[in-house]
Amino acid sequence: MKIQNIYPLLQAALLLLLAVSCTQAEFPDAQDNVARPLAISVTDGGYTSTEGKTTRAVENGYTTEFTEGDACGLFMVRGLYSDKKMIYSNVKLTAERDATTGSLVWKPEAGTTLAGGLSDEEYYLYYPYRSDLDNTVISNLLEHAIEFPEENFFKPISYDWPVKTDQSSYADYTASDLMTASCTPTLDNGAVRLDFVMTHALSLVVIEIPKTVYKFTDVQVPNYTVQSEATFTGTAKPLRMADGTYRYLLPNSLPTIEGSYDGGNREFTITPSGLSSGSYKRYKVDGATTIQKDYHLQVGDFFLADGRVLPKDAEASVVQAADVVGIVFQTDKSRIGAKEKEKLGGEDKVHGLVMSVKTARTGLRWSPSPIDEGLTKCVTKADNYKDISGYGNCEHIRTNRKGFDSYPAFKAADDYNTTCPVSATTTGWYLPASGQWWDILQNLGGCLAFAKQDEQTSSQSDDFKWSGQGDVPAALNAWMEKIATDSKDNFRSGDWFWTSSEYSDNCARYWNVYSDGRVSCIWGLKSYYNGVRPVLAF
Numbered sequence: 001m002k003i004q005n006i007y008p009l010l011q012a013a014l015l016l017l018l019a020v021s022c023t024q025a026e027f028p029d030a031q032d033n034v035a036r037p038l039a040i041s042v043t044d045g046g047y048t049s050t051e052g053k054t055t056r057a058v059e060n061g062y063t064t065e066f067t068e069g070d071a072c073g074l075f076m077v078r079g080l081y082s083d084k085k086m087i088y089s090n091v092k093l094t095a096e097r098d099a100t101t102g103s104l105v106w107k108p109e110a111g112t113t114l115a116g117g118l119s120d121e122e123y124y125l126y127y128p129y130r131s132d133l134d135n136t137v138i139s140n141l142l143e144h145a146i147e148f149p150e151e152n153f154f155k156p157i158s159y160d161w162p163v164k165t166d167q168s169s170y171a172d173y174t175a176s177d178l179m180t181a182s183c184t185p186t187l188d189n190g191a192v193r194l195d196f197v198m199t200h201a202l203s204l205v206v207i208e209i210p211k212t213v214y215k216f217t218d219v220q221v222p223n224y225t226v227q228s229e230a231t232f233t234g235t236a237k238p239l240r241m242a243d244g245t246y247r248y249l250l251p252n253s254l255p256t257i258e259g260s261y262d263g264g265n266r267e268f269t270i271t272p273s274g275l276s277s278g279s280y281k282r283y284k285v286d287g288a289t290t291i292q293k294d295y296h297l298q299v300g301d302f303f304l305a306d307g308r309v310l311p312k313d314a315e316a317s318v319v320q321a322a323d324v325v326g327i328v329f330q331t332d333k334s335r336i337g338a339k340e341k342e343k344l345g346g347e348d349k350v351h352g353l354v355m356s357v358k359t360a361r362t363g364l365r366w367s368p369s370p371i372d373e374g375l376t377k378c379v380t381k382a383d384n385y386k387d388i389s390g391y392g393n394c395e396h397i398r399t400n401r402k403g404f405d406s407y408p409a410f411k412a413a414d415d416y417n418t419t420c421p422v423s424a425t426t427t428g429w430y431l432p433a434s435g436q437w438w439d440i441l442q443n444l445g446g447c448l449a450f451a452k453q454d455e456q457t458s459s460q461s462d463d464f465k466w467s468g469q470g471d472v473p474a475a476l477n478a479w480m481e482k483i484a485t486d487s488k489d490n491f492r493s494g495d496w497f498w499t500s501s502e503y504s505d506n507c508a509r510y511w512n513v514y515s516d517g518r519v520s521c522i523w524g525l526k527s528y529y530n531g532v533r534p535v536l537a538f
Helices: 008-021 135-147 170-176 316-321 338-344 381-386 390-401 408-419 434-443 472-478
Strands: 002-004 036-044 063-065 071-078 085-097 104-108 121-127 179-183 186-188 191-200 203-208 211-216 224-227 246-250 257-261 266-270 279-284 290-295 302-304 324-330 353-356 361-364 464-466 496-502 507-513 519-525 530-532 535-537
Touching: 036 063, 036 104, 036 121, 071 135, 085 135, 121 191, 170 246, 324 434, 324 535, 338 390, 338 535, 353 434, 361 408, 381 434, 390 408, 390 496, 408 496, 408 530, 434 496, 434 507, 434 519, 472 507
Parallel strands: 036 191, 203 279, 211 290, 496 530
Antiparallel strands: 002 063, 071 085, 071 121, 085 104, 121 179, 179 191, 186 191, 203 246, 211 224, 257 266, 302 324, 324 353, 353 535, 361 530, 464 519, 496 507, 507 519
């Protein structure tokens, strides 16, 4: 089951269609006394608002979209008055995706065939399915249907439905959300069609917490909204939704909901009132105000797949809930390559560089052949420092060699755009130039020597090795500490990474880092095997 918003006009139209189509007059008399197969659809009628601010029959914000694997229980009663008999009792119907139409179909378990359409039949459905409805419960339902035909068929189980006090998990929330429906059948292509529109047995509390909007004042990137996270201290523990609100299904006892936010500094108590079955009410903690904070793009900020930026001081829970794909490692436009700027539309359109939080591949060659690619040769330290257009290097290879089929390291970085797709407002992932690795290690790795002008302008050639730079892998990993373990690849001592920079016709540059403070920039054969850590510009 998935909880989402549905446009109210569509819901209203659906209800109107059901009201028109499910009329007994249009259903043929069962004079032939022949049962027909049942075709079943299930939709959620949603909740009604207690606020009295809308003329809509159904509020559009709090409906349920059923998904594959959801299960309902079907009952069918036949007969009038005291002659009513239970024909089907608690038949499990499971939602499956129809391979042809793509729509959900509700099917009984294998070996079970459902048929109906005879005179004086009544059809009832509830969600979520429970296998523990015993014969006593089923008998009570039938007795209630006979004695109180005008009441909800499921009333005997509604009062005793097990509602969890802790609904903070999706499973416990949905298990508590009893929905029921009855339906008048129609005939459709020889089948008895049952279109159930479910109503919620419980009432719903929606809790809104104040939020913070980070407005980036120095770059043209979308503002980022951080929903405050609440901690619930009482027995009632609501479910946090994707939009940052919390939902709680109220049992008959109407418990008080207690909690806090802002690290426990702001406490609140909600005492629900004025709610009835199938209704909802919004509670705005401290007015659910929006706090705007001006923010400047910084090294260490989290870059998201959709092109947004999350400030580096965000709470770990916020970071882990976001789709973080990289860490900003450069915001100085003078250190962003010309081809990156050209790709993004010019100097005023480029904002920064991002290192992927994952390694695309390990153990790959730069290329198998000793061919001069015509790239700038990175011989001296100054050459390496100044080679800052990895995007330009990659596009040069792509154009001249008609792709990356013979360039495994380049291909791995390019393929990462499929593995980890990013916004079209970026260059896309590519293999960084040697100067871009220099900036990663200076700005994220804490390599102080790299910030010295005499290092950046040095004419020293050959391999370059530095010592005393601290635990560089640990420094790099610290920027990713708030990211979930399975969403990142930590750096390890002794890791080697290719650049897109050439040293000669048969050699290219690669970097490695150690926990004992050593850092190296080596030239080696293009046929050597190293890792690939992509970057992008935005």
